[in-house]
Amino acid sequence: MTAPAAFAGLTALASPMQMGQLPDWTALAPVLILAVTGLVLLLIDSIDADTTNSALLAGVSTLGAAAALAATAWSLATGVGQDGGAITLFADALVVDGMSLFFTAIFTSVVVMVTIASYDYLRDHKHQGEFYSLVLFAASGMALMASANSLATVLVSLELASLPSYVLVAYLKENRGSVEAGLKYFLIGALSAAVFTFGISLVYAATGSLIFADIAEALSGGEFVGIAGLGVLMVAGGFAFKTASVPFHFWAPEAYEGAPAPVSAFLSSASKAAGFAVAFRVFVEAFPLATIPEGINWVLAFQILAVVTMTLGNFAAATQENVKRMLAYSSIGHAGYALIGLAALSAGGSANGNVLGASMAHLFVYGFMNTGAFLFIAMVERWGVGRTFEDYNGLATQAPVACVAMSVFMFSLAGLPPFGGFFSKYFLFFEAIENGFWWLAAIGALNSVLSLFYYSRVVRAMWFEDPSGSFELGSQPVGLYAAVMIAAVGTVLLLPGFPPVIETAQTVAGTLFA
């Protein structure tokens, strides 16, 4: 066999034509890998109850998440669910397409970073096996959310992601803040789930179906506009809870502050992205602007939500004294930016796919920079340095490398070049303008300017202020350092590496509108 022929054979092996030979369910490989890893962790925990072998637990979780990430990346690269059209499973209850894979890539990347970081963070804690398995179950729930194609699966997967999250927030059960935050999160979550479920039932009442495509078709008939509208709005409320958008955001500052910092990172990056993933799909596929009756103007709802969320998040962040709480509010502000992806849509708008894709790309970059920022907080907590801005004074003299990374995250979150956050925000605003919503972009830009104020406070405290006391940083947490560095390198590399991300995101978003 000659060399070219061998190459041709190899290419054929990897080509989607050959892929078609695999059974369809294998397209769910990332979700399955995550779920199986969670079960394996439970198994380890039941064999060796209350194991404190952090290396084993963190290693298995990281490996599982990395394998899921690899499977996702491979599927994205070979065009699973894209080249041959979306793959639907279980009577259309689930769908695997470019968008679900794109978001799964975000979740799994975040899980990799979080599990690496947890290795150090949890070292002296009990019940580690439960912690890791809950993270992985939540992650599989999120991945399912991105694949959900029916309101029933949306509800189930959303709860699968939420229930472990409540427990994770309350993981430090000796710590009052953690427990209180977990309870509040749970109560608000229960309320939101009630609203959400009620919304689903109203939609079902109006349309007689839970499958997205059927809902869209039924809605185009124009019957029961009032009932359907109520349902749509309440469904939006459920997603607003998951994405921590105003007024469903009340749980967020407390949960992010009280939870162990890796969990805050996980919730504010991955869980939020999952909320957006499912919201994007539901509103674009089930309630499409092109055919929905005019009376159901959900774009207006998202415009209000976006403006209020980013403004409130940024204003509240500006006055915080506690860095972790500031990040919590900044995370709410970023939810407002990402909401532009839905708020700047219009029926038949030429840039609909681009603006949605830009929002997805922003969530991707956000996954790295925000996770990194929270993991830096985790490292600071591990060192036993205080939580306020003053406590960070002069930290750079002690830990310059980590502080460089944190400065990268801060500037990237603020949207300054030359970091990944600059391009993602730039494209988001640019596409919003292209689609005719210059005022949304303008409000977003004004909020970004305000955000520079409080992000730069962290940088100023670390680099320019004199330390108020002496630091006893103790040991260097290897895992945390590694996770923070991965996030920092990711944030920096996403500047030159942004074109493929935005191209993928806009392509997969474009197919939703096709």
Add this chain to the structure above:
Amino acid sequence: MVGAFDFVPAIVLLPFFSFLVALFLGKYMPKGGALAGITATAGSLLLSIWTVLTVAGFTGTATTYQQTLYTWAGGMEGTPLPYELTFGLLIDPLSSMMLLIVTLVAFLVHVFSLGYMNDEGETGLPRYYAGLGLFSASMLGFVVADNLLMAFMFFELVGLCSYLLIGFWFREEAPPSAAKKAFLVTRFGDYFFLIGVVAVFATFGTAAFAGDGSFPALAEAALAGEGGGDVNTLFGLDPQAWFTVVGLLVLGGVVGKSAQFPLHTWLPDAMEGPTPVSALIHAATMVAAGVYLVARMYGFYALTPTTLAIIAFVGGFTALFAATMGVVKREIKQVLAYSTISQYGYMMLALGSGGYIAATFHLMTHAFFKALLFLGAGSVIIAMHHNENMWDMGGLKDRMPTTYYTFLAGSLALAGIFPFSGFWSKDEVLYEALVHGLGGSPLLLAAWAMGLLAVFFTGFYTFRMVFLTFHGKPRTDTARNPHGVRWNVKGPLAVLAVLAVVAGFINMVPVAKLTGLEIEFLHDWLAHGPSGLTSEHYSELTHDYANYSVGTLVGGELGTALISGAVSLGLALAGAGLAYSLYNVPEPVEHTDRLGSAKDVLFNNYYQDEYQVWLANDVARGISRGADKFDQGVVDGVVNGISSVSLLSGSRVRRIQTGVVSNYAALLTLGLVALLVILGLQGGWFV
């Protein structure tokens, strides 16, 4: 096949590496990093020679090279940028010739620095050689740039390096101040250049120098009425007027860097830097950059007659104006500084009057003889223990013959005495201005007249300098017993002296016209190259768009050439003769009193510094005060207002977060209801 062009990036990178080596390892190396610099520039020189030979066709067919190396913004699918920003190379006859000049002078300056800096026991040598390396690299990068933005970036690097090197002796009082002045004055011009670059992008969507899609080609097409819709003119101007504006904006940078009136004031002060640096700045790098830029985008300038006229007039005026200031200076380097301003004026005069070849020719000969004169002056300064006052010298001829004879060769070239190189190039500059002036552009005749008059002054100040320095009796003890110089000073002088004598022979236009021999090598050299970048194309453009045509005096072109040459030679000799009669005496005295009140004006450089300081101090400060008031009162007021409103509302927002879950549940429900009411009313759900 691997050819010379594959190594062109190395020409730029080698000095850059020497910069890094000198900067980081210089203090561990013998000679403070000098050897790295010498090796690097020697390597660049060899590669440049190879490149020139390739362009000339000695290694096969004559060829040129244009290559985009790196696209650093735009050009990717799906990105909304309408244009690409790139780094690329453009090697054509002009740039390869310039490469040769720059690398040669840079190499010789490095060698000379061994004598001027190392042997004199200066400290901070790694910093010095790092600066030289970066300076050379920046200039070389500028020379090979294939688009205006890249050229601008390296142009700025050149400016930065000049700042670093002029201020090399930063512990003394004058050098840092001179460095700042050089930086700020050239920055003032570069500000317009930057706007010009943006304007070029906005107008053409590209800043490439060469090719069918380059901005000179697009401009030409627009003016010729083909595809005029491709260019966006601003402010409702027609293309011709708008191109003039763009050309003048870019010209701002040129005027600053090439020290043309009125932005020439930084250059005499820049003499505070080490003398080898002065040689590098004046002969091959910084000052040459401006003129080179005009030559590089000559296809654009040739389209706008107004710009050409301004270039010619500014050039002619600067040539005369600077030459008159040169006649009263006491310090040897000051004389040379004003001569540089004046000589670059000639180049601008040539460019403005359609003499692209003449300007390039003078750029080359000037590089050699001015580098020679500065290095010669450096040799004298070593000998005089860093006393630069010519009135303290005298009689050095017998004590340092190598320096004397090489310096004399350079002086003869500078003064434009037959048959030294400066004669040929200056003669061609004046000839071009004259014939195009006679051909129906009277403004050029005025510029020509100023240039011609400047020849007399040039002859005078040059030989005043030579006589005061080398002739007569020694006037001080130092001059009687000068410090010796070594091979590393004499070697570069000898090389440059040879070039200063013979470089003119490559383009003896009057001789060619007289004998009919094909010896106008530079004409042939610049006539080939990428289409649109040849001298022939440029002369078509100046003819078609600026209506430059050739007019003659008696005897046709030959007669005009001979008359022009004879007149300028006569004036140069007259100036030299006057200097001879006044200063070539055993004990010369100052004759400046005879100038009467003009003396004060000349000594004070026409009060140029004073008025610029007045502009900067009184006018600009007044405006700044007003702006400051506005800023403090209105802008800060608004900003502070906004921030206190933000913080206040931020703390209000904080108060919503009470920590009580039932409050949250209530607010959440109320928020949902509010949304519901808004959407319901708007969508008519309740009817």
